[in-house]
Amino acid sequence: MKQGSIYMDNCITSKPDPQVLAAMQEYFTEKYWYPGSFVSTGEEINTAINRFKEVVASSLNASPDEIHFSSGGTMANNIAIKGLAYAYGQPGGHIICSVVDYPDLLTNAAYLEKMGFDVTYLSADSEGFINLDELKAAIRPQTFLFMTTIVNHVIGTIQPLAEIRQILDDSGHKIYFHADAGQAYGKMHLDLDKLGIDTMAISAHKIHGPQGIGALYQRKGTKLGQLIHGVRRVDNLQTGGLNIALIAGFAKAVELSFADITATEAQLRELSNYLIDKMEATIPHVELNGPRGDRRAPHNVNISIDYIEGEAITMMLDMHGITVATGSACASQGLQANYVLMAIGKNHVQSHGSMKFTLSRYNTRAEIDTVVSKLAEITAELRKRSPLYNAIAEKEQ
């Protein structure tokens, strides 16, 4: 079968929509200009960028001047987190995040710790929700920044944003709220006016836009210290060049994703529930990681297949043209079990045998049928070879 012909790793990157490619075309060819004043070419790009900002802003119930384009989600996270620390972090300043956050947040937290800030890492419960009592207890007068990953990148847990904002407000002093929305944006409603988030990072290529472009939301009145110094071409925070065609593609992807976000969310949820039900019914000794129902992102399914190892499963699925991800240590950079699964109390076997399916609007029920039937065959084959499963099978007999 063709490589990647069934693609269920959409949390890493997703297939660009053909309309996105079409929208970018003219900015690669005839309108290859940069923004500028008093010349028609530059003015045209100014107008276009403002229009693109409006598209992104309206998807978040924000205003266009609160949107900054950046070269991706990681860049947006860096500009915001370090920018908040530069603007509001006093010596002895305190930051709160959690042990299950996305690496963008954790690596920035570790860096800021090195720079002299104090960081509290909240624990998470067995479904990946951060501990709100710990949050209340951790807040001190020096706390200036709280950050979270709205949808957990491994197990799809949606953090309770409104409750978090309430706790931050109850502290009696301003605590800035930064969120990574890499996995949330385009999958659900995010009304930034209501949520009280101060800065938030989003990415285009996770919602069928082009790779290499993202955006940062910066609430009006929120200051950010300058992270990237240089000539101002497109944006005052990410100075230097930014690819206008990618911005055009991003805006088109946003338009398409938010044309009917309620329907998209429902479609994704229906597909992922079908996948969960089907795997639980077909394959013995499996367990869903993360919450069920509407407290879970609609596109994320993470399941542990006991007694076998994820890299082997992933490779066998790949040979059938199916692309998915695993939390196995064997497939990781440092040969370590997945930190999110370990933090929510899973054991090594559950982590090594964890499989992550992240769906998109392009996936179908028929694809899910194929994936589950192949997965069942592969599981049976690998379990035949597994000393752990042989031991269990003997006991069960």
Added chain:
Amino acid sequence: MQYSEKVLEHFMHPHNVGKMEAPDATATEGSPACGDQVTVYLKIDKDKLVIDDVTFLSYGCASNIATGSIITDLAKGKTLEEAKKITWRDAMEALDGLPPVKVHCSVLAADTLQSAISNYEIANGLKEIPNFSKDTILEEMKKIIYPKVGEDIVSLKMVKYIGFSDGEVLIDLNIPSFDQWRDNIAEEIREHLEKYPDVKNIQINM
């Protein structure tokens, strides 16, 4: 990172896989915590001391399965003396190489084969249970692969000091604080030494 054709072939269609009924010797090495575990079963001709049959089970990744397959191929039909000379380097060579981060799989496969042979020899009075000493620790350290380059930590001169007294193992390692493999190596060292009843405590200084 890519596997050789040979590895993929042995992963998809492993030889000698499965549990053996009434084996003459068996050994299990590795642990689920480290993500890989191998069991080797031996059927041995008692007069000629030849490995008549050998099978394996593997909990682990593609290279774990492939190295189990190749090590049993290499051992089948060999005398015990011949089989005792089979090393992880032989397994790796027979598979046309392994990515550096996967070399430890060939070590585990070879190690499990050697443990099964040793268990047979001890059970049949062919050798004594070896005493645990600093040499045992050194031999175990030679089985720990630095995943960045795929060589063992003794050859790489990363082991600065080994101490052992009253069940206390002390190991000094030469490894930088920013090295992404630090935790992995510490875990591997513990896994290799904790199986010895003589070891009560392990202290690793980096």
